[in-house]
Amino acid sequence: MLQPFQGGEEVRYEKRQLFFRGELAWDKIREINSRYYHKYKDVLKVNAGQVIRKNDSCWRSFFELLELKKQGKLPPHIRKVSPPGYWKDRALGKRKLIIIIRSDRYYIEKVDDDWGYIVLKDFSKRIRYYGKILWSGRQGDLEIIYRDGRWAANIPVEVGARPPKSNRRGYVEGARRIKRRGRIVERNPESIKQKDPKGSHKAFIDMGVNNLFAIAISNGIGILVKGGVIKSEHFYWKSEKATLQETRKPRPFRAGSVFIRVFV
Incomplete structure (x- = not known):
């Protein structure tokens, strides 16, 4: 059975503890990343690296904001700079269960515009999904999230972009016809711009x-x-x-x- 990656929280916990003690340096971050990657790679294959890279990106953004704060150049809408937290739904007060799959380690098998299958290569899983994919383009990392008793799949799409030659199946096909206000509307899923702006x-x-x-x-x-x-x-x-x-x-x-x- 496919399980959420608990190591993501372990990585966050260890880095946060070191940060609050003033002992978190980049060489230590690299050592932590390497250690947890090797700990979980046999189970999650290359996908373990995606969780660690996502965490690493959060810490880099945090340190960049800290530097801007020291220089007095923080954007006006940012009032407080805090270290990356845990995967938690603040509204419900519960921990988020998330599975991250690298962009080239899954592909979509559409049956029609309303349902199909997500195929996870590393886990030999073919998971049925229900929902309409709106945009066509190159797929990003898949995030499978458990919320309110259901699993939801978040698939970022670079609209209109073609997949690399090494991952021909990394292209998502969006729906060309959708129902809007009770009628069927034709649309171009390869372009976000559907109409010319009025202003x-x-x-x-x-x-x-x-x-x-x-x-x-x-x-x-x-x-x-x-x-x-x-x-x-x-x-x-x-x-x-x-x-x-x-x-x-x-x-x-x-x-x-x-x-x-x-x-x-």
Whole structure:
């Protein structure tokens, strides 16, 4: 059975402890990376290296931000610089279970626009997926994430780019027809630009959980769409669902010497 890579948290823990003691240097980081790669490579093959590289990239970004902070050049939207944390869903307070697969170690077998298979080469796994792939292009590293009792696959796509000759199957085909507002719409999945812009400004959007959208427009206008109400609705209906499921469970009671099962 395919299991999430627990070594990712081990790497984070060891580096964080050294950082808080003031003992984390680049030679030590390289030694830690090498040690954990060799510890897990027999199980995860080359994919162990992808987890370590992802972690390494986070630490490099952190040290770059620290340097900018010392120089007083931090971007105005960054108020605090913190070392890379653990894989944790802050909204739910639970640890994230993530499997990372290198871009050339999997490929997509589409059956139609709504479902297909993800083939994991190193694990001899062929996993059925449901969902519409919107864009065509070169695939990046696959992240398989467990959340709310389900597994979700995140596949980054460099839209319109062709795969390298060494990985011909590393090209994702997006849907050319999608349903929008009750009707079928033709689209070009090889280009993000679907229509000519009406204005001359650019907008930068950051999507999250607590703040659904943080939008900065090049003319200086900022828009913040908070997600507190939607989050509370989510947890309310999740609780209601659990309550209803509990009441529908069979409940035995004794009538004389006979057990009768009652369904509420």
